[in-house]
Amino acid sequence: MPDKTTPLQQLTAENDELRARLSEAEETLRAIRGCEADALVLSRSEGDYIHTLKGGLEPYRVMVESMNEGAVTLAVDGTILYCNGHFADWVKMPPGKIVGTSLKDMLPEQDREGFDAMLAQGAKGESRGPLTLQTTDGTQTPVLFSMCPLPQGEGKIISVIIADLSEVVAAAEARSRLALIVESSDDAIVSTTLDGIVESWNKAAELLYGYAAGEAIGRSIESLIVPPERINEVTHEFEALRRRECTLFVDSMRQRKDGTQVDVSVKACPIFDVAGKIIGASINSRDITGRKQIEIDLRESEQAYRTLSQNLPGMVYRVFIREGGRMQFFNEMPTQLTGYAADELIVGTVCSIEPLILDEDRPGVVAEVKRAIARQCAFAVEYRLEHKDGGLRWMQEHGMPVYGTDDAPLYIDGVIFDVTENKQGEIERKIAELTLQKSEKRLIEAMAIARIGYWEYEFATDEFIFNDQYYSLHKITAEEAGGYRMSSTDFARHYVYPEDAPEVGKHVRLAFETLDPDYFAITETRILSGKGEIIWVEVRFRIEKDLQGNTIKMVGVNQDITMRKDAEEVLHRTNRTLWTLSAGNLALLRAENEEELLQSLTSVIVKHAGYILAVVDYADNNPQKSITPIAWSGFEDRYFLAEHLSWADTEQGQLPVSRAIRSGTMQICHDITADPSFKPWRRPYRHTTTGRISHSHCATVAKLSVP
Amino acid sequence: MKEKQAPDKVASKHFILKLYIAGQSPKSINAIANIKTICEENLHGRYELEVIDLYERPQLAQGDQIIALPTLIRKLPPPLRRIIGDLSDTGRVLVGLDIQKV
Known part of the structure; x- marks a missing residue:
């Protein structure tokens, strides 16, 4: 059914609508007048825009004044029309002085061209770029300029926001520094996502693995460098990372681009973002080929050392001084030398052979080792050790303390040998030595009893060598003589009787010249004691020749025969006396007058009694x-007779004969060279005896020297 | 609850509201705060509120013939109602929007 409305109805409806609209317009007007609105929508040819009434801009003003950036309004030529407080603080000028100046003046020379370009762009639309703000005191601040034209400025007014980049620049510098450190590190440093995708790959990683950074980044680390048999290891690594754990450096193998494998030590750490969330992994790997080689070398040298230790015939040990003297053996010798197995040698917690050392030897050993430690020197000790079989073994120990960097003793390293056999040999040697010493002593005693001295003469050095018994013949000691060696000159000067020196010389010459290697001679000669006494010796000697037949040595013994000689002398004198008496008796029988008798007697005395x-x-x-x-009789008769002699008690009458006549007593002069009364007469004889044989007769006999 | 719903049909209806503002002007800021409170207290669960900043998009003013800001528009239920101001007078707002006080 069509809607039928009457004109009245239509008019009424129209009227209602108009009323409503009027009421609305009135309400709007009332609201504006009543200050209930603070902005209006106005229309222009370009379209609507918002016009803010007084108070509407307040929040923006507050915001602009309080913000952390610089805010500036510029004319197109760069003149400052407005600036906020922060900007004024930056350039260290009061805002009133800033407005009207050119912002360009606050930029360093090199930035001004860039600023102009930015400004020209900023008048048309947005433009931004980094510049440097230079304050009145010269400090420079890196800043970011953001420009845009103000809508109501019609392209002639530009708003500029200036942000401080100092922190940003510093952070960037820190980042690049860190990047440089990572790049220059000798360790391969790779960062990946939690899925194992490579995000960074430093220079060392390029060198170690053969991949360039460009090839590696973006690919999975497992596909790059992890050999198939090591994949599990890496999986575990990433599981640990997800649990926020760092792995320790672990020795492993990685694969190079060319397929070869390399020994590396790997450590992985999680990477966190600022919020603490795990965002990836940093994987550090180090080439340890060199270290591995050193380890191999070390093992080899250790093996060599072990082999040497095993082959040594002694216990090689180390004593850990700081562990209560724990002793560690490096070969199997302890069992052989002590009879105890290694575990049997454990006494308390300390493994040592010390308790086995014989009680009486132990203090000396301990003291010697302590002394070596204190003096930082090696030691060698000998002691007896109780073998498990109950027997004693002689041990010889050589050791050396080892010190730490603080000079405190750490260990004693050493070796212990069984020297029992040597010791037994030594004892036997000592017995032999003692026996020899005893027989030598006996020989010396025998020589002393026989008054025999031993001597040698070396032609090469022209020296005599004597023993103590030899010196005792001379009644001196080796010390008094100045040692056991003596030059032939000194020997001749001090100990050879001068008259016998030619004879001695002759024997030496013969010994030297003889061609007979078995040359042997016996002679009797006089020697002088240290006190000048004459001693008769019998000298027996033989010679030694070299391969060329030259005599190099005379070896002999001298025996004191003074007593025999004295006895011979007594016998000789007795014989002489008997001869003299017999000849005297014969002369008495044959003489016909006194003169002939006296002449016969003097002749007998000279001929038979040994007087000259x-x-x-x-x-x-x-x-x-x-x-x-x-x-008279004798070789000097004429000379003697030529003298004028007197028995008067005058200067000329002081001879023994004169004194004998005057006193009637026997006058004996042992050495006429020392008797002042003989001064006017010089005689070749030394000894005279003068006696009165009757009231008027006096007899004198003279000898060359005292026998 | 049933008794309260019965007298007015409008009271049980769904509200679509639009608040036009001018950026952060003091009255705009107050208006946002006030309408939020009024809606929560009186239209809980049965309203939609759209805040339109004409500072950013002035062309949107034309659709609802906005002249002064802030302005609250009741799009639904019809008829269209508008209130200008910071909406600080709650009583006037409730009357203007035809909402029965709870």
């Missing part, structure tokens, strides 16, 4: 008291 001169003088009773020889 015999004189009988007659004392005259004349005023000169002259002395007249009446019988």
